[in-house]
Each structure stands twice: as structure tokens, then as C-alpha cells.
Amino acid sequence: MTSKRAAPPEAKKDEAVELPTPVNPQTRMVTVYIMGKRAVVPEHATIMRAIEYTGVQIIRGAGCREGFCGACGTLYRLPGDYRIHTGLACTTLVKDGMSLTQIPAVPMEKAIYDLEQIEATVDTIKKYYPAIFRCVSCNTCTKTCPQGLQVMDYVNAAMRGDIAEVMDLSFDCVSCGLCALRCPAEIVQHKVGILCRRLYGRYLRKESRELDVRIDEIRNGVYDAEYAEMMAMAKEALSEQYYARDIEA
């Protein structure tokens, strides 16, 4: 096996290539205001790590810690800047003078529906989330979204009943709820997003015929004999078959 290797890494070791070594910059500290209280934290900390650095055990306001779950929505302001900024505490870095507060929950009502009983039409959206038609196109939601989504565009698409477009534009929504909190028309954008995504997956998808075939095969016991045979095989025989199997390119 080894002989076939194109370039064994060991060969490189002897070459006189010297790569530079890392320099260790000193950890600088910055001052932040966590719900108004001053704290000095490392400059390279995320907002979440900064809060923990002060000794707080976060109970509400942290979930995945990697930007997927939306538990950690945060509002902040920076010195000399009148604007309210938003971010996910787990992926946003602190800045000197940052004044912040986490918003661990946004009050709202989720519509209750039976997916099997509804249709992928604008009427469905209208029935469950009538407030979307109050949108004044102010674009605040889009400016708010920490995921950088075109939120206003998907709200507008929902008003047109363009469910595929809502699906596409809201695909990466983490449901942090910050857009809903800032919306002057009191719309719950992300709830409209999940409704439309489910409608798309259920009713507007392209059908996968090969999947039907496979499900039927299994139901009809096409693989039963082969399963039985393999389950009865000794480890050695299985191992042999495994290492001899062909691999799709």
C-alpha cells in the first residue's frame, strides 16, 4: 500500500522550507456594559463568553453556542452610534464600549394548524398570520436579522402567496425573533417562514420516484434474504466482504 502513495509526507521534512512561527499577541481587554453593568473582558471574546467571563451561569440565552438555535439574540449599542445593533451572542465579538442585553424570549403566538388539512395558498397564510398584510415595507426586519436574511422580501413574497420564495429566503432563519420584536407592524416573520417551509416540503416539492420504488421493495421483502445472510455471517467473512466492496466515484 505505502509504495503506491504519490508523495509520502515524510519526504518533505528534509526539505529546507522553513515556515514562520506564530506570534502571540497579548490578550487585550475591553470594557462592556452587560445590562448596564460594567465589566472588563478579553477583546477576542464573543458576547456569550464575555458574559460567562464575569461569572454568570447563563440559563436562558444560550443553546447551541454555534449560531443555529436562536436562543441568544442580543441587542447592543456602540459608543457614539445612535443605532441599535443586533447579533447572536454566540458568534458576535465584543467591542470596546459595547452596551448589551440578551433577549432570551420574544412573546408571540404560534398558529395551530393541521398540515394535512391546509393548502399551499396565500389564503392559508392569510388565515393564520393575517398581520403580515400590515407590513409597511420599512425594511427594519431585514436590517435587524443577525443572519443577514432578506426578511422584508420574504414577508412580501408571503403576501403574494409565493411560498417557494418564502421557503428559499427564510431557509437559514434561526428563529431568534429579533425581527418580530422590532417590526412596527407587529408581524411574526419567522413563524410565517416555518409555515411556508412546511407547506413547500409537503405540497410543492418535486416527487422522488426512485424513493417510492425503494420503499416498495423494502415493504415487499426484497432485501430480507440478503439481510438474513449478512446477519448470520461471522465477523471475518463480513470484514472480507467490506474491504472488497467497490466504491462509487
Added chain:
Amino acid sequence: MYPEYMHESLELAAKTRPARLELAKSGKPVYPPMNATEREDVLAKFHPDFTSGARSKIRIGPNKGEELTTEVTEILEAHSMVEPRLMDIHLRKPDYETDLLIIGGGGAGCWASITAMQNGINSMIVTKLRMGDANTMMSEGGMQAAVAPQDSPTRHYLDALGGGHFENKPELVRVLTEDAPQIVRELENLGVIWDKMDDGSMQVLHGGGTSRKRMVSCRDYIGAIIMRTLMDEVKNHPDKITVREFEPAVELLLDEKGQCAGAILYSLDTEQFLTVKAKATVIATGGFGRLHIRGFATTNHYGATGDGLVMAYRAGAHLKFMDSVQYHPTGAVFPEQIAGFLITEKIRGAGGQPLNKFGDLFVFPREPRDIESAAIIRECTERGLGVDTFAGRSGVWLDSPLIDMIHGEGYTKHQFPGMVRQFNRYGIDITKLPMLVYPSLHYQNGGIEINERCETNIPGLYVAGEASGGVHGRNRLMGNSVLDYNVFGRRAGMYASEYAKSVKLGNLSLEHVSAYARDMSCAGIQTDLVSPLILPSYAPEDVKLQQMARLGNTPARHSMLRTRFGRDEGKTAHGKAG
């Protein structure tokens, strides 16, 4: 932005790229896959499971005498959070009663509640943080399902067994692979949006250890899409499924016949202990990445502390394969803020290649995870060919720019929006520059032993998902755990609800917890650890010391602190909490 000192290495990677692109296009493996002997060798020498101190013998309980992962032995040889005597009156007057108690609001838990409902049984989901604050939410790459015509469920079976070194329980692998196509269909009927080809057929890709393209996906947000769909469905039935958030379970309850009869919860908001009486119980608590085994950074969510293992073990459940840990080959090493962040294996499935500091390939990009991880560790340690960061980490390049070169411009952005966004936040465009990676603590291979009906050796106790043990042997392949929580979560709901229809419960008891405490003292175990951990504490050590100075009755919440005190996670070579 990559710092100056990495530029030279980055240039070397760019220089070797055209030749590597040719190789990738040739259709042949870009590097020779290892044979069985080579695999064994690299594992034995470089996999963290085999380093000294990685395992220690457990002195009490059903697995007594076995070598388990040290950090697991530690939380099993620890004190309960509750004093059984003080709970007596509450056991007689439970706070909640339900037919089916489901512990854990991730993928497996949601499925169990949905299939129980379909079977006419109401359930209660109790979960640690919010619903969906779970590893399920985070999966990126995909799910294995033999849907393509050139593939078959039995091929999937062989691949899964080979990946698990033929130690998996065959009957579990059979239902895993056999239920998979049906799961794909049921998920899309619930509204999950699969990646499809123009003709509607499922898009399939390779993952580590697959012999056919079998990975189905939802861009790189499969977890978020499935999790939010299942959660939305659960919340559409408030009359049949009750949800309690921020109320993790800390002990199981048994009756005098030894049947599982519910659990004690601990309210994170009020620090109260609450009693739930249930005819059947499903543990769906997920994995243990936040134990920071061997000091590794982790990809897991905040609440992944292996609580299910602890509760079930004290109640007498048998654990399987708890001596092995999965390190994902490609956790981010740079920038420091996202150390441990998972770079999906699909990047390698789509053509991304691991490179050493000279820009050279050193391993086949799609070896099974344990092998790939061990090979990367070898490159960075023994061979010294990793790229060092100023935070004291070392890593290898994962050459992502190749992907657009292979599949066409725009492909990376469309297929990996999460990845592109995450690195863009720190000024790194992964379509132009590679990512720096090192193995990250990822998955609990073993767990509470189950059969294909999700039953354990305790009547009335069912387990599904990452908390269970047996299906993956000692090494899970990518895409098989998303499949696992779907297949077994769904099964757990079906079988547990059926059982709940006929079981007769006796009186609730915590006697097993008292007995366990007696066993601990007989075995001479001295510890100040309290488990389950519930949440890790990331307060600096000096702050923890000041918090621990409190006199008298330590509030339960502080068990998190106490358990984490002096354990130095984040201070080792492998890095910090992610």
C-alpha cells in the same frame, strides 16, 4: 483574516491546488485509502481513546469492572442531586402525571411524542433548555438513506458495520438501514425540504465510509430544518403533547416491581425538584460533548452533558460501548472564537481535501471518522506538519476552494450557506481560502443499551437517539446519527406508547438512588462530584473559587460549578469551550 505568519503555508496550498484538482477530476481516489492494518496502527497510536488515562474502571453499577471513558466513569461515580428522604411526600403526590414521559426535546424526543400521539397516547416532553436546544438543531451535513437506484439498504448495512468495526448490534443496524427510506418520505410529508435534482430524484452525496452516494441533505442546515419542522408539529398538538422547558430530569423513578415510573425534574428557574409519574419513560437526552473529554473543544450544544447515562445507570440500566468517543475530524481551529465549530464532512464529500502545512495531501479525505481524526492528529503531532495558531493550537488545512472548481462557481455558497456565513463573520472567504481544522469532541458512540424496540433491561424504560448504545458500535459514520434519532425516536414512541396502554404501576420510589449511594460508600468511592451535570460552568477558575466559598446548604444550581471546579477544561493543548 488569516494572520501574516500563515500566508506562506496558504500559498503552498494554492500552489499544489491545480494538480490536486486534476487528481480529483480523474475519478480515482485522491490518496490511497488505508487498509485494515494501517487503520489499526494509526488508531492505536493517535486516537485520543487510546492515550493513557483515557479510560478507567468503574467500581459500581451494572457495568462494574469495565473500562469506560474516564470522564464518564467520573460522572457515574458521583452523588445524586436529590436526597431521597426529602422527596417522600412528593412521590406520593406527583406534580405531573402522564402516560408517556419523554426526557429531552431534541429530534428523538419530538419523534417519540408524535408516534405516541398517532398511537393514541398523550405524552409530556420535559427538556433542559428550550425545545430544540439540542444537537439535532446543529447537524449540518446530512442523513444516510439508501434511496439511490445504485444503492441498497443491505449495502448501507455493510458500510455501517464496517465503520463500526463490526461490533454494532446487527438487529439495530438492520432496522436503522431498513427504515431509512421510509423516514425520508415521512419527514417530507411533515414538511422537510430535501435537496433534489431537477427531475425530483433525491440528491445524494458521499460521506466518510460510504461506498455509494447516500447522504441526503437540506443545504447545510439539515438539523435546523428537521428540528424546526418536528417542533412545529409538536406544538400543533398542545392538547396531546405537553412541553415543559427548563425542567431537566435528574433521576428516574421506579416502582416496587422495578418498573420505570417517571422521573424527578429540577426546575432551572425555581430550583425546585418536581415529580412526574408516568407509565412509560423515554430517555432522549442526547450526547455528552460538554464533558470536554480529554480537554477537547466540542461541537455539541450547551446541554450535552450525558445526563441520561447517569439517571439510567443509577436505576440499573446497562451501558454499551461507553469506552469510545467520536472526535469529528474537522472542527475549526481558527479563528479562536469558533474553535470546535463543526465543519461538515460534506465539505470533504464535495471534494474538499485535508492538507498539511506544505499544502500536501496526507490522507484519503473520506476515511471513517476515527481513522481520519487519528491521521490528522498524527500529522500535527508526530510528523509536526500542522499549522500552529498563536492560541497554542495546531491544525491542518481543509481545502474548500477546490469545491467550486469541481462543481462550478456558486456551488459552495448555495450548498454550504451556514459555513460561508460563519467564516465571513471573521473575514475569511472559504471559496477562496481553506479552513484550518483539528478534531473536535463530537459524538457519544455508545450509550444505554437498547434492542430494536428501544427497550432497555428496565421495564418501561426506553431510550432513543444519541443517548442509546449499540447501533454504531464504537464508531458512528456521518449521517447515521441523524438517521438514528429519526428511526429510533419514532420506534420508541410506538413501542413505549403500546406498553403504556397495559402496564400497572405500583408506588413511586427512589430506593435505587439510596442503594446506589450505599454501593458508592461500600466501594470506598470518595468524590465531591454531583451528577447529572446539567450545564457546564465556563466561569474563570478564580471566580468559581469565590462562588464556592458559600457556607452551608449549597443551592442545587451550584452543583454545576462544583462539578466543573478545578477540571481545567479549556486550558489544555486542545483548547477551550466553544
